[in-house]
Amino acid sequence: MIRTYNGDFQQSQAQLKFGVLALQGAFQEHIHMLQNIPQVSSAIPIRKAEQLKTIDALIIPGGESTTMALVAERSGLMEPLREFVRSRRPTWGTCAGMIMLANEANKTKKGGQGLIGGLDITVNRNQFGSQIDSFESLLHINHITTSSDDLFPAIFIRAPIISSINSSNIEVLARLEHDVGETDASAIVAVKQGNLLGTAFHPELTNDDRIHRYFVQLTQDYYNTENERKINNL
Numbered sequence: 001m002i003r004t005y006n007g008d009f010q011q012s013q014a015q016l017k018f019g020v021l022a023l024q025g026a027f028q029e030h031i032h033m034l035q036n037i038p039q040v041s042s043a044i045p046i047r048k049a050e051q052l053k054t055i056d057a058l059i060i061p062g063g064e065s066t067t068m069a070l071v072a073e074r075s076g077l078m079e080p081l082r083e084f085v086r087s088r089r090p091t092w093g094t095c096a097g098m099i100m101l102a103n104e105a106n107k108t109k110k111g112g113q114g115l116i117g118g119l120d121i122t123v124n125r126n127q128f129g130s131q132i133d134s135f136e137s138l139l140h141i142n143h144i145t146t147s148s149d150d151l152f153p154a155i156f157i158r159a160p161i162i163s164s165i166n167s168s169n170i171e172v173l174a175r176l177e178h179d180v181g182e183t184d185a186s187a188i189v190a191v192k193q194g195n196l197l198g199t200a201f202h203p204e205l206t207n208d209d210r211i212h213r214y215f216v217q218l219t220q221d222y223y224n225t226e227n228e229r230k231i232n233n234l
């Protein structure tokens, strides 16, 4: 028997509740992907701070990080989102979502833009400029792909890159692998730091749910360990 986060005993697997920030951008696609994963009991759009208390893990989708930050600030969500990340609950940002999770962003709008923070990285917004707005690339991703036969189809749309890693706790999960315009093949496009994930691309726009499954597994492992720790301390 597994004890879930809220202390209930379940017969089989932990049933995890996921939220997807739904202020703007590609949130519906994430919700659909999550709903098809067995350990996920619910995947709901998050628009209010109170809803954050009801979920075990969060995805921040792609879209436009400046708009997302503005709406989050207006809805009183910015500080609760920071608190969610500080509480160590698993959080994954894709594209604009990764920008929101970065501690530092370059090429921000005039006067800067609000960030949730948590990932000790610097991101360059709109790295590929208008010349290469969108492209698809097959990537090796740590923990996700195992050989050159099962690479991940990564869709980049006005994407950022991770221009600097500012902590030894960051694990690089993926690099571009091919030069794209002026951007070198070594550019970092996916990272992990504890329970935080950041991907510069859009896995929810593919048919490949391996990163979603990985995120769900990471969430399940985290709560299993937490519960064991709590039970041992009883």
Ligand SMILES: NC(=O)CC[C@H](N)C(=O)O
Binding pocket: 061, 062, 063, 064, 065, 066, 094, 095, 096, 097, 099, 125, 126, 157, 158, 159, 160
């Ligand atoms: N597809 C995306 O999420 C684009 C990100 C967008 N360029 C931003 O800066 O927020």
